[in-house]
Every structure is written in structure tokens, then in C-alpha cells.
Amino acid sequence: MKRTWVLAAGFSASGWFAANAGAENAARPLGEPVLExxxxxxxxxxxVVEGDDNRNAVVHADYRKAGEPAWKRALPFFRVERDAHKGGEHGSRVVVPAGAWLFAGSVLDVDPATAWELRLRLExxxxxxxxxxxxxxxxxxxxxxxxPALTFHVMPGDGGGTGSAASPFRGLDAAQKAARPGACFLLAPGVYAGAFEVRASGEPGRPVVWRGDGTGEAVLDGAAAGGxxxxxxxxxxxxxDVWFERLTIRNGDYGLAANGSSRFVVRRCRIHGCDYGLVSQINTDGAVRGHFIADNVIEGPSTWPRSKGIENARGIQVTGEGHVVCRNRVRGFADAIDTFPSPVCAAIDIHHNDLETLTDxxxxxxxSERNTRCFRNRLTNVFQGISLQPVFGGPVYVFRxxxxxxAAEPFKLHNSPSGGLIFHNTSVKRGMPAQLSTPERVRNFVFRNNLFVGTGGAYAFECQPPMEGCxxxxxxxxxxxxxxxxxKWGxxxxxxxxxxxxxxxxYRHAVQADAGSLFAIPVAMPADEAAPWGPPDLRLRAGSPAIDAGAPWPGINDGFAGSAPDLGALELGSAPQPVGPRPER
Structure with missing residues (x-):
């Protein structure tokens, strides 16, 4: 049977994007839309839209590549709960006058390096x-x-050298005296001992680059005497505008601290022997933006199973806006990748990462405030899956x-979060397939087309918190x-x-299946979550109840193979999602 587009309450005339038709308050734009x-x-x-006290306005979204004639539908923009965006300790830089509404949304998972047009229609x-x-x-x-005139060679040492291939700078401090926009420092193999404080910024298009020269391992080592x-x-x-590439960073409380910094590239580095791998936490003026963190291997001190409570160990922590955290392998921390509170925490993408052995x-x-997107990641051996505790208004997107x-909840919605869209994810665990374990209310969340797999238990899904507008x-x-x-609900x-x-x-359209016949390659379900797993192949078996059982969403699952989208992260016939560092070409 051909299934038409089934709208969530938030995307119809009865939910977050529009509600309660029939009242007489026209909506009017309050200023122009802002592209993040x-x-x-x-x-x-x-x-920002004023009026519409009856909540029946909709902001439709369509997109296309620049120059193409046809528009494609995206999800309508999300109606943010009034004042939810101001819930953080730092407030919000977005001004929404009393009585007005904030609508926000994203176009997801499109081609890079491409010009696009986004059409917004307030109706x-x-x-x-x-x-x-x-x-x-x-x-x-x-x-x-x-x-070539700004390319300098560096070797371990305590000073001297001219930076030429024949006479490299001896040590990082000696090299740094030549740092200026456009400078590239090629580090020869060896150990560069002690803490290194970078002092020089680059410019857009002319970064200061610290890069291993590719002939061996250049190690920045924080080990000191006496262990x-x-x-x-x-x-x-x-x-x-500072780049770090092909470096090993080890033996510190923090591997790389880039607080209050912008437009950093950290790529193809290995960070280990540190409680915190890479942090960019402080954003006092709200100007931190544009990090690109990719193809790194970051290994921490935590082991599986969890035995110490919540550990002070984090792989990557960022705040600000416009960051990309992709194709990293992170293992052995409490959390692999975190967003962090600041005056702006929005428009951040976390995708295609391979994450393992995470005890929180x-x-x-x-x-996160809005337009933070978490997609196509693989998480294996985790205490809690993906946390949104809290998010401030949204939308925050979690998909595929x-x-x-x-060990516990696939999605952690504690501390009264507001504004999340959770769709097309696959979770496999011991015990109940899904649970929300908090007494605090959860507001304005939509779940669609997810696949929750467990071994059994009291419920397929136990939902403890009061749910509002979900x-x-x-x-x-x-x-x-x-x-x-x-x-169990309410x-x-x-x-x-x-x-x-x-x-x-x-759940008027929920599906029940047998875990033993759900996947193309049978999965040995975890009898004890304390025993570490290797990442399983969770592609669906043809004919399983998860096939063609989902709801179509525009811009989300266009081009599905059958009569409707399949449940879970992987459409039937698709290849496993690539995660973790890519081979270097």
C-alpha cells in the first residue's frame, strides 16, 4: 500500500509548528529570517514571528541547489516553546519579544561545498x-x-635553527617566533617535550598550521619528571585560524585546550593519555565558531564496564556555533562528544563518528539551543546513549x-528538555528496549521511525516523566x-x-517484532551489558516487520525503497554507514 506523508503533530495543524485552528490572530514576521x-x-x-496566539501559523520550508528550477520539501520549521530558548545559565543571544514566537529548522544531510536556496513561507x-x-x-x-616561502621545518630541540630543511627550528618555541598568517610548520618525527602554548593566530584562508611532516610520528608529550x-x-x-594535523598529543590532563577560539582545524591527530582530549568550552563573548574536527583518534582512561560512577573524562567538548565534528574514533571516556553551555550553542554537527567504551x-x-544535529554515528558499549538533558527550545535533530x-537509556531526556526530533535510529540493548527514567517533564519531542531492540523485560517502553506536547x-x-x-506511559x-x-x-502505528529474526545477520543479544561488544551489523532482514513500517518525512527519508520508509537507521539494501577516520589519500 502506498502510504502518504504522515505528519507528526509538530508538523501539522495540531502541534508545535501549528495548532488550534480557528482563532483570529494573524501571524506577522518580526524582522527577517536569520541564516545560521x-x-x-x-x-x-x-x-521570529509575532501574533498567532492561537498557534495555527506554519513556516513551510523548501530548498534547492542554486540554479535548479524545482524545490524540494523540507520539514516545516519548528515552533519553539515560548522562552524555552532562554533556559540556559547564559540566556540566549536571540531576542524574542514577549508574546512572539521563534521558529527554527534545518535542511539536513545535503551535499557539501554547494550553493543552496532556502524558501520560507509563513502561512x-x-x-x-x-x-x-x-x-x-x-x-x-x-x-x-x-x-613555500612560509613553510618551515621543525625538529625536537631547545632552540636555534632557521626553519629551512637543512637547518630546522629546534623545538616548538623556536619555531613559533616565525608564526604569522599563512605559516606552515612541518614537524619531523620525535618527541617534543613539555607544554606548548600557541600564541599566533592566522587569518581566514591563511591559517597558522602545525603539521606532522608525514615521515613518522611527531609527538607532543606532556610527561614530566616523577611520573x-x-x-x-x-x-x-x-x-x-590555527590548524593541527598529523600530530600525536599525549600525557596531560587536557590534550588540546582551545577555549575562546574560532576556526580551528584538528585533523588526523592522535590524542591519548589525557582525561580530556580536545576542549573548546569558553565562549564568553558568543563569538566562538567554525571548528572542523575530523579523522582523529582520541583514546581516554575509562574502561568497560562502568565501575566509578561519572568520571571526569571527556573526548571532545565544544560550544559556540558552526562546528563540524565528524569521522573521529573516540573511546575510553565518560562522554565521547559533548556540547557545552555558553551564550551561543547552536548549528553544530556531530556525524559519522565511531564511539566506544563510554561510561556516562x-x-x-x-x-543546545537550536539546529544542533547528531547523525550517522555508531555508539558501542555506552552507559547512556545520546543525551539531551536539557536542550533549550530546539529543534535538536538526532537521526540515523x-x-x-x-546499559541504560538509549536517549536521555532528563532535566526538563524542550525541543527534540528523534528519528530513524537503531538501538540494541539488554533488558527493556526503551525507557525514559526521570520525574521531570519532557516537552515538545517527536519520535518517529526508530527501532528499539532489547532482550525482554517489564515493558517494551517504560516512560516515567510527564510528557507535554510530545x-x-x-x-x-x-x-x-x-x-x-x-x-507504561503517564x-x-x-x-x-x-x-x-x-x-x-x-503509538497508534507502533510495530512489534522478534529480535531473533529482525536483522539480516542474526545478532547475539547481550546477556550481560558488562561484557563488551564488538560493533554488530544491524542491517534489516527482508520481510521483517520493520520493513516499510515507517512514516515518510520530507527532506528526511525521501527516496525510500519500498511502499514506505523502513524503521531504524538503515534502509533495506543500504550499505553499513561509514564511520570513523577515513584512509588518507
């Missing part, structure tokens, strides 16, 4: 109407070909991630053993899927 900094594969915007049955077209360009992966280590192996705070949260999107051996449907649940009951228990569909306020 595009990333490699996404771009987003927001628009209100009470008479409000406006249309705007924004021009955007997704970024290319950073490339820099240094000027001690430095606090920060590399200190590069308050700078901009695999990925934290905590403190694969989670295996999650829409959960078209998810699939599978177990090795029968569930004692199917759903304190009410529903014994069977049939009862859920008939009586519950959610």
Missing part, C-alpha cells in the same frame, strides 16, 4: 502570509596549500545513529522474550500492542 552558519552537510535558520489561516528566500552555501572540507604530567599539552586559547553518555547535546550495548509514533520494538506489558500501563493502538495517546 552552514556546516559541511547542513544549514539552518530561524525566524496563517487567519490572514498572515509572507515569503522569504535565503542564500546558503555548505562548506567544503578545509584545504590549505602553504606558500607527573602537564595540565594542558597544547594551549591554544583566545586564537583563531555516548554523545551529549546538552545545552546506531547504538549497541546501551508525539511518539511509528517506532518499532523487539525482544528475545515476551514483554510482561507493552507500554502512569498508565497498556498490556499489548493492540491495547496501545486502541487506548494510548501515543
Amino acid at each position: 552558519q552552514p556546516t559541511l552537510r547542513c544549514f539552518g535558520a530561524y525566524w 496563517d489561516p487567519d490572514g498572515g502570509k509572507a515569503e522569504r528566500i535565503l542564500q546558503a552555501r555548505t562548506i567544503a572540507e578545509p584545504v590549505f596549500a602553504p606558500d 607527573k604530567r602537564v595540565k594542558r599539552v597544547v594551549m591554544a586559547s583566545g586564537l583563531h 553518555d555516548g554523545i551529549e547535546l546538552d545545552y 545513529n546506531v547504538l549497541a550495548n546501551v 508525539d511518539f509514533d511509528y517506532d518499532g520494538f523487539a525482544g528475545r522474550e515476551p514483554f510482561r506489558m507493552f507500554l 502512569g498508565v500501563r497498556y498490556a499489548t500492542l493492540a491495547e496501545v493502538r486502541f487506548k494510548a495517546p501515543v
